[in-house]
Amino acid sequence: MKDKKVLKYLILIIVSLVVLAILNNVLDSYQRRIVNLCAVYIILGLSMNLVNGFTGLFSLGQAGFMAVGAYTVSILTMTRQMKEMNFYMKPMMPFLLNLSSLNISFLPAYVNDFIWFLFALLMGGILAALFGLLVGAPVLKLTDDYLAIATLGFSEIIRIVIINLQTVTNGALGLKGIPVKTHLLWSWSIAILTIVFISLLMKGSYGKAFKAIREDEIAAKSMGINLFKHKVMSFSLGSFFAGVGGGLLAVSIGTIDPTLFKFALTFNILLIVVIGGMGNIWGTVASAIVVTIAMEALRFLDEPMNLGFMKTDALPGLRMVVFSLILMLVIIFKKDNALKANFERIRGRYAKN
């Protein structure tokens, strides 16, 4: 019975991988990019859902953790020549410039490359998790009332740091020529791993403890659950996956700069989580795909439009307005208890003071 279920999932995974391998050859590069972005947003959506949906914390730092992951992966995987070309304003720190990738002589180049890429991605995740710990722990130790503000602040601060740390990040110029990994199997394998990871986590005792904290903190601690420890656990894991997602984003688009990691990015992910359902894994997967595709499809909104009877100028940001409206409508009309509880909690807390 149990083995049957495992088998069912294994088959599902294998079929998806085969389909993706085929799709990879059928789609053009623009379409491939969107399918890759879907995988990236699945990871990011699940990461945010772990923290906000399953554990009931309210974090808005996604873009910041992604930036950490994206820059880490880019710096680790870019070639020396590419780095020199990028850093024409101010040279890169020699240590980072000379950073050489893995080169085990008896292994073929693509195996070396594979291992090094996974290592870079892992480092991106770990570094993001460390930042998560640094930002989250002090806030979570006291009360998580201010987690939203602290993470939002962190997210902006990291952007400013990136802009100013020119010898490491190339500042506002950003990084170009990141070795891309556009084969669909890259991003999707990692998205599938993330789905499996979060599913196993939520099925086990720790995941259930996270949910208990979301449901009722006083009851949870009265049942012997160490609130601080579990919140930090959940938050660091969430930051880890945000870092991995950021790293994958960098290698799917090949160019990053600080403007990419503005609050709008966090907002997109929040939208995915809210539409998919707080604390709903498959809902998040589906909504990540829908929102990513919709975001591309609605790109025309930002451009000048000819409506026949009138012509509008380009309205950059109109797309975001539409998305904000969608978010508001979803929140108002969707009966989502976890989401409601989250907002109620926050409202209750601020109302108290």
Next chain:
Amino acid sequence: MLKIDDVTMQFGGVVAVNGFTAQIDEGQIVGLIGPNGAGKTTVFNVITGVYSPTKGRILYGPDLNEDITGKRSDQITNLGICRTFQNIRLFKELSVMDNVFIGNHLRLKSGLLSSLLRLPHYRKEEAEAYEKASYLLKKVGLYEEREEKAYSLPYGMQRRLEIARALATEPKLLLLDEPAAGMNPQETQDLMEFIVEIKDEFNLTIFLIEHHMDFVMGICEHIYVLDHGMMISQGNPSQVQTDQRVIEAYLGVE
């Protein structure tokens, strides 16, 4: 087992508990009664670390050598004190089974990684936890409802689920805050028998708050009476019942 030593709990200007002293010995069922707002729940909140007392100490253990004053709730539960809540606090959106399963989380020895990889020793622990939860659910008569969400249960069942969840933490001292609230006489009678039964089966010591006088008088060996945060009487049921101060407090005579 537990000694409450001259405990005072003040909220701003409100003195909810004022110099309360009590002792509970192993294997006893002890009652705490008093009119509404007397400070009974606050006593439980102080024992379980929800609040840190303004003054006084809480001592725990076979020789009362563990000072648990001001410890965190989860640490106190780890030491073997668990409670239920007057205004039921279940994990509402979770299943009945998961509510009890979570009660076992603090006893889990496997780490996060073994749980993720579902290593054999984690799987064994998890299977045991589910077995324990099933046993407890059968005990409180909720096994058939195990798949349902906690909030969908009728009130009386929710109270029993809270007791099952508390038992899953393997307490030595169980604190019950108005367990019979909202129950009819028959249910109250059943609950009394049930409490004696679990006390014997799990070697519990029980400290309970209750309004139903028959309940308290029928089941408790020793009773403390609070009024306006002060202990106005204590003794065995017949002593307390005939105490003039208790009668006055309940009748509201000044």
